Amino acid sequence: MAIEIGFGTDKYHPPRSGIYLLFGLTSFLFVLFVLRFWYLQILHGEEYAQKAHANRTRLERIYATRGIILDAKGRLLAENRPAYILALIREDCPDIPATLAQVSSWTGISLPALQAKFRQDAARVKSFQPQIVATDIPFEKVSEIEQQIFMWPGLIVETRQRRFYPHGELFAHIIGYVADASEKELRADEKLALGDIIGKQGLELVLEDRLRGTKGLNSVDVDVLGRQLNKRQVDPPLAGENIILSLDIDLQKAASEALGEEAGAVVVMEPDSGKLRALVTHPSYDNNIFTTTLSREDWTNLAQDPRHPLQNRAIQSVYPPGSVWKLIMAGLFLEQKIDPRAGVTCHGEVHLGSHTFRCWNRGGHGFMNMQQSIINSCDVYYYEMAQRVGIDNIERFATACGFGSVTGIDLPHERAGLVPGREWKKKRFRESWQGGETLNVSIGQGYTSVTPLQMAVFISALLNDGKILKPGLVENEDPVVRGMLPMPLPHRSFIVEAMRATASVGTARRISRPDAVMGGKTGTAQVVRMGERRVKSSELSYKHRDHAWMTAWGMKDGKTYTVVVMVEHGGGGSSTAGPVVARVYDALFGPAPGQPRPARGSAPQGGANAVGPAQELND
Amino acid sequence: MLAIDRRLFTHANWTLVGFTAALFFIGVANLYSASGVRYEDGISIAPFYQKQLVWGATGLGCMVASTFFDYRHLRTMSFPFFLLAVFLLLLVPAIGKTVYGAKRWLDIGFFSLQPSEVAKVATILLGANLLSRHKEPLRWRELFFILGIAAIPCGLIFIQPDLGTTLLLIFLLGGMILFHGIKKYVFRTCCIAMPLLLPLGWFALKDYQKERILTFLDPSRDLQGAGYHITQSQIAIGSGELWGKGFQEGTQSLLRFLPEKHTDFAVAVFSEEWGFLGCIILLALFCFFLLCIVDTARSAKDQFGSILCAGVFFYFFWQILINIGMVVGLMPVVGVPLPFLSYGGTSTIVNFIMLGLVVNISMRRFMFKMN
Numbered sequence: 004m005a006i007e008i009g010f011g012t013d014k015y016h017p018p019r020s021g022i023y024l025l026f027g028l029t030s031f032l033f034v035l036f037v038l039r040f041w042y043l044q045i046l047h048g049e050e051y052a053q054k055a056h057a058n059r060t061r062l063e064r065i066y067a068t069r070g071i072i073l074d075a076k077g078r079l080l081a082e083n084r085p086a087y088i089l090a091l092i093r094e095d096c097p098d099i100p101a102t103l104a105q106v107s108s109w110t111g112i113s114l115p116a117l118q119a120k121f122r123q124d125a126a127r128v129k130s131f132q133p134q135i136v137a138t139d140i141p142f143e144k145v146s147e148i149e150q151q152i153f154m155w156p157g158l159i160v161e162t163r164q165r166r167f168y169p170h171g172e173l174f175a176h177i178i179g180y181v182a183d184a185s186e187k188e189l190r191a192d193e194k195l196a197l198g199d200i201i202g203k204q205g206l207e208l209v210l211e212d213r214l215r216g217t218k219g220l221n222s223v224d225v226d227v228l229g230r231q232l233n234k235r236q237v238d239p240p241l242a243g244e245n246i247i248l249s250l251d252i253d254l255q256k257a258a259s260e261a262l263g264e265e266a267g268a269v270v271v272m273e274p275d276s277g278k279l280r281a282l283v284t285h286p287s288y289d290n291n292i293f294t295t296t297l298s299r300e301d302w303t304n305l306a307q308d309p310r311h312p313l314q315n316r317a318i319q320s321v322y323p324p325g326s327v328w329k330l331i332m333a334g335l336f337l338e339q340k341i342d343p344r345a346g347v348t349c350h351g352e353v354h355l356g357s358h359t360f361r362c363w364n365r366g367g368h369g370f371m372n373m374q375q376s377i378i379n380s381c382d383v384y385y386y387e388m389a390q391r392v393g394i395d396n397i398e399r400f401a402t403a404c405g406f407g408s409v410t411g412i413d414l415p416h417e418r419a420g421l422v423p424g425r426e427w428k429k430k431r432f433r434e435s436w437q438g439g440e441t442l443n444v445s446i447g448q449g450y451t452s453v454t455p456l457q458m459a460v461f462i463s464a465l466l467n468d469g470k471i472l473k474p475g476l477v478e479n480e481d482p483v484v485r486g487m488l489p490m491p492l493p494h495r496s497f498i499v500e501a502m503r504a505t506a507s508v509g510t511a512r513r514i515s516r517p518d519a520v521m522g523g524k525t526g527t528a529q530v531v532r533m534g535e536r537r538v539k540s541s542e543l544s545y546k547h548r549d550h551a552w553m554t555a556w557g558m559k560d561g562k563t564y565t566v567v568v569m570v571e572h573g574g575g576g577s578s579t580a581g582p583v584v585a586r587v588y589d590a591l592f593g594p595a596p597g598q599p600r601p602a603r604g605s606a607p608q609g610g611a612n613a614v615g616p617a618q619e620l621n622d
Numbered sequence: 623m624l625a626i627d628r629r630l631f632t633h634a635n636w637t638l639v640g641f642t643a644a645l646f647f648i649g650v651a652n653l654y655s656a657s658g659v660r661y662e663d664g665i666s667i668a669p670f671y672q673k674q675l676v677w678g679a680t681g682l683g684c685m686v687a688s689t690f691f692d693y694r695h696l697r698t699m700s701f702p703f704f705l706l707a708v709f710l711l712l713l714v715p716a717i718g719k720t721v722y723g724a725k726r727w728l729d730i731g732f733f734s735l736q737p738s739e740v741a742k743v744a745t746i747l748l749g750a751n752l753l754s755r756h757k758e759p760l761r762w763r764e765l766f767f768i769l770g771i772a773a774i775p776c777g778l779i780f781i782q783p784d785l786g787t788t789l790l791l792i793f794l795l796g797g798m799i800l801f802h803g804i805k806k807y808v809f810r811t812c813c814i815a816m817p818l819l820l821p822l823g824w825f826a827l828k829d830y831q832k833e834r835i836l837t838f839l840d841p842s843r844d845l846q847g848a849g850y851h852i853t854q855s856q857i858a859i860g861s862g863e864l865w866g867k868g869f870q871e872g873t874q875s876l877l878r879f880l881p882e883k884h885t886d887f888a889v890a891v892f893s894e895e896w897g898f899l900g901c902i903i904l905l906a907l908f909c910f911f912l913l914c915i916v917d918t919a920r921s922a923k924d925q926f927g928s929i930l931c932a933g934v935f936f937y938f939f940w941q942i943l944i945n946i947g948m949v950v951g952l953m954p955v956v957g958v959p960l961p962f963l964s965y966g967g968t969s970t971i972v973n974f975i976m977l978g979l980v981v982n983i984s985m986r987r988f989m990f991k992m993n
Contacts (some may be wrong), residue, residue, distance in 0.1 A: 015922065015924050015925055015928065017920060017922070017925070017932075018759075020803060021803060022919065022920050025916045025919065026916060029912045032908070035952075036946055036947075037902060037905060040898055040901040040950065042863050043856060043863065043950060044860055044863050045861050048860050048861070048864065049863070051857050051859070052860070052861040052863055054857050054860075055857050055858070055860075161980055333965065
């Protein structure tokens with residue numbers, strides 16, 4: 004590093020070593036790259052030219068089979084069927100506009116639509132990879148296309164797997180559906196490629212990671228004309244996991260038929276395992292339309308249908324629980340050391356300030372103790388007792404029972420419902436809690452809202468040592484305990500026994516059967532405040548009609564099942580939800596010995612199932 | 623002094639301007655070829671060559687503008703300019719735009735500014751200023767002072783993260799320091815210490831950066847990504863052979879590197895179409911271009927101008943070395959563009975500004991005699 008500095012002259016001279024350094028580096032650059040280009044282009048040029056012209060290597064994805072979904076007895080709920088698609092390799096296609104026009108005439112898809120999609124996708128698919136131009140081509144068309152395809156270089160027919168749901172509507176809300184991954188999903192997950200299908204709803208979405216599998220990779224050598232010369236598997240594909248559900252197709256079908264045309268939900272749960280055996284919501288939709296070609300029109304029809312078929316009413320809709328709530332209240336009264344033998348005399352109404360709170364039985368029930376209040380669903384008993392325990396206790400106790408929070412079922416968009424309280428009301432309305440509201444809450448009205456599934460989980464917990472289980476949809480999963488009911492054994496036994504009595508002599512009589520031990524509780528939830536008088540449901544328009552509830556358990560031959568039925572705007576709990584529950588138990592335990600069930604909607608027959616006129620408007 | 627003197631005009635380094643023009647138009651033609659072929663109606667990608675012409679015209683304006691003033695003013699401005707660059711770099715983590723997982727851009731209304739580009743110019747200016755204060759080769763103390771100051775922008779760019787620009791900045795300043803000279807004992811110690819420090823740098827790298835280096839060493843590690851590019855780039859270049867396939871006749875490079883063929887892999891397109899002979903001519907043009915800058919560095923009238931020229935030299939030298947090195951498979955894949963051949967707005971304009979500085983220095987090399 005000899006440095007020379009230009010002393011003595013007025014012109015500056017940079018250090019000679021520095022100038023040499025720059026010269027040296029420039030020469031190095033030249034020599035290095037000339038040698039490298041010589042190595043690549045002259046020494047190995049022919050080799051590379053051959054590689055370029057004759058053997059062009061392409062990487063092809065091998066699609067992994069998506070896991071299938073089965074019911075508890077191994078019958079298919081979601082399967083894969085082959086579907087034919089047309090794909091275009093741009094690099095091999097000499098005349099793309101003409102090819103697209105031909106595809107349009109084969110498939111009947113309009114040319115502008117085809118061009119628009121092609122242009123949009125072209126940016127995302129490399130020119131040497133197949134770009135999908137048409138999907139779901141019927142088999143007859145495929146054979147016609149195959150005869151002419153040699154005239155259209157670059158165009159290939161491929162088979163892909165398409166998702167098919169054999170039971171469509173029956174399981175649509177549980178299975179959900181798959182569809183092409185969206186722009187956003189492609190960006191979020193680098194393992195996805197354009198045209199991949201992924202779960203969008205239901206179990207297909209929640210279990211996506213288990214169902215999807217891992218794609219494999221083929222290395223394909225292709226000649227100038229795009230003919231495949233040689234194919235090697237670089238990575239084998241890994242199929243997705245097959246999943247067995249706890250649901251039973253037969254039972255699901257029976258429950259769905261029992262519900263008939265009504266909007267509502269049926270939940271069948273096994274208390275000791277937490278497994279769901281049926282989960283029905285009405286009305287439903289055919290999830291197969293999402294996997295084929297869902298048109299904008301189809302979607303608008305579904306989304307704007309006034310009956311909201313996309314809504315899973317078992318978990319995504321919340322309703323006031325009505326008198327079913329009295330079971331929870333009874334648990335609280337016992338906890339607060341209220342003597343179950345102590346009673347209230349029901350005169351059909353209670354006055355609080357200037358308001359009058361009425362019992363559903365306007366004539367009054369007379370003397371009611373706690374068990375009788377459940378059997379006859381006496382509102383006045385709860386009005387009285389609720390004033391003693393107060394809203395804070397109700398809020399704490401109901402929350403501990405699992406209300407106001409999700410059950411944790413493996414389905415998306417579950418709602419939590421609401422247990423109202425002082426704080427909530429302050430936040431929501433900036434108003435303080437009124438005493439009368441406590442009375443409304445005590446009979447499951449007012450702001451209280453629950454999902455049918457929450458109810459089923461609560462009833463199951465009563466029968467399963469107080470364990471609040473996560474409702475299970477997948478068969479081979481161990482039960483997950485999410486909490487404990489705040490009720491010791493004597494309290495739970497009291498409520499279970501009261502339900503048994505209700506099903507034998509009370510408002511839930513309709514579900515009784517001689518061959519099984521049954522318990523139940525009805526509920527009729529008001530949709531709108533009716534003012535001074537409670538009106539018979541049949542006098543009201545559909546939208547203003549009450550929601551009908553029935554929660555039940557049944558034991559036969561050592562098997563126990565919880566059934567919860569909620570009929571939206573169904574009217575009376577006993578008259579509308581009761582027969583549905585009875586039918587579900589017919590499917591579970593076999594037809595009840597003795598008299599056949601009355602057909603839906605017909606007048607009640609005489610005998611054990613007969614319900615007097617007073618009960619017709621019951622709770 | 624600010625008025626344009628006829629003598630200033632004649633003293634300008636016209637050879638450099640000539641080589642630049644040649645390289646720029648080769649670049650535009652190459653872009654035309656890269657974007658024009660086999661793209662049917664409706665799916666042709668944006669005509670990059672047209673936009674590049676616009677950038678070139680803008681760059682030319684900036685180049686002319688950067689010859690109007692006496693470059694010696696830059697000496698006093700270099701420190702505030704450096705502070706501005708550091709300030710912009712500090713803004714990036716706060717309000718920067720995230721692109722491909724890295725925060726490198728500032729959105730200022732009508733266009734996006736890359737503060738690391740500003741930092742390159744600032745480092746060259748400040749480096750020239752600091753180095754020109756010493757007549758003798760650097761001692762330890764002086765060396766560490768300069769490196770310490772440069773560590774600020776380097777660190778800020780490294781955490782963006784942008785490894786390519788960080789290394790470019792280090793190499794740039796290193797080149798300028800070597801050009802100025804360091805004491806023999808300093809040089810010797812550095813020669814021994816460097817290889818020992820390199821492995822430590824490995825641990826500062828992010829996983830994807832390590833992956834790139836490993837992929838360079840073994841392209842089969844990542845067949846679909848960088849490894850695929852390296853393999854296909856070599857096939858494209860190699861298949862050009864001696865004469866090349868001719869303008870717009872390339873098949874490999876055009877179809878394979880759709881995402882990068884107009885930016886980082888532009889020279890692969892050129893090599894395939896123009897062959898070995900074309901490559902020699904292109905390399906010769908680049909080398910003459912560099913030598914023109916060396917010429918101005920040698921004839922500059924003061925030390926500041928001379929070192930500034932050396933800075934510009936290294937600015938271009940490293941980009942050419944790293945980019946072509948990457949495309950021919952001699953270096954890992956890092957996103958460094960090739961001056962004048964790669965498409966890009968900011969880089970084209972900065973390139974022309976850098977040249978403007980050299981032309982500025984060449985114009986005023988006899989100034990002190992005249993005034």
